Amino acid sequence: MHRLAGNAVRVRFALPEASLRPYVTAYYRTDISSPPHAPWLEDWLHPEWSNLRFLARAAAQAAIGAGAPQACPAFTVTGPTSRAIRFGMGSGHSWGIGLLPLGWARLFTAAAASDFADRFVDGTIDPHFTAFVPLAGALAASQGDYAAELALIEAHMARIFAACPMLDPAQEAAIFALNAALVDPDVIAVSDVAERLGITVRSVERLSARVFGFPPKLLLRRQRFLRSLSRFMLDPSLKWIGTIDSQYHDQSHFVRDFRRFMGMSPRDYTRTPKPLLVAAAQARAATLGEAMQGLHPPAGQGAGPQPA
Secondary structure, eight states, rough: OOEEEEEEEEEEEEOOOOOGGGEEEEEEEEOOOOOOSSEEEEEEOOOOEEEEEEEETTTTEEEEEESSSSOOEEEEEOOOSSSSSEEOOOSEEOOOEEEEEEEEHHHHHTGGGGGTTOOOEEETTTEEEEEEHHHHHHHHSSSSOOOHHHHHHHHHHHHHHHHOOOOOOHHHHHHHHHHHHHTTOOOOOOHHHHHHHHHHHHHHHIIIIIIIISSSHHHHHHHEEEEEEEHHOOTTTOOOGTOOOOTTTSSHHHHHHHHHHHHHHHHHHHHHHHHHHHHHHHHHHHHHSSSSSGGOOOOOSSSSSOOO
């Protein structure tokens, strides 16, 4: 439990069952207790893959990139992001489900990830996400017990994937390979990705937009930035020069990317309180091995049993 300025923050992560790990990174619950004089706990969420968030038990507001924060729906679907999310949450708890690109492709076959990139929508209104509305209602009506609510999520996800048709094997293999290439620090250029997948650069660009939400060149930049930021999140005592990924030419190159993805300089970010992100990064790394969702390697190809 992290306590800052009268607030208490707890973030817990749980792995999905082995058969779902190619599609889902984690289930996570955030508990916040805030005093009356400071009812909102605010932070800046880094770019990530898509997430389903269930917020009926706590008020929340968010803005992706510039602009004033808006109230989050009780069932919020956030597409893949390339910009920081300014996020605030009041006392209570919420649940989230983190999806890998392969999970988005299988669950929402009619929804191009690029149509939801850098935006969030009300999952109870958008017809693409109808299958998760019953889960949102069940969590809203529950009594708040962690184990019981996690069981609701696990049971619902098992039903959803059991009823969800498999992707074409060639398509699934291509998505898996692209995801693996993006998290490989030795992959530098889009041409490297195309060579690894055995397809043209243009085909990589089409697949990346439809399933991953952004052009592959931007995603490679994002991954390079996230590798640097994750080192800082796990050890904020480090100076930025000690966290910069080897793909950066120099510190000014890193600063440009920092401004692009977080909307502020590294110095300003260092001075900004990070009560949610520090707690989440440490809990995620301890449970899942990576501090950030965007750095998770795909767990295995196909929906068959995977090693824990």
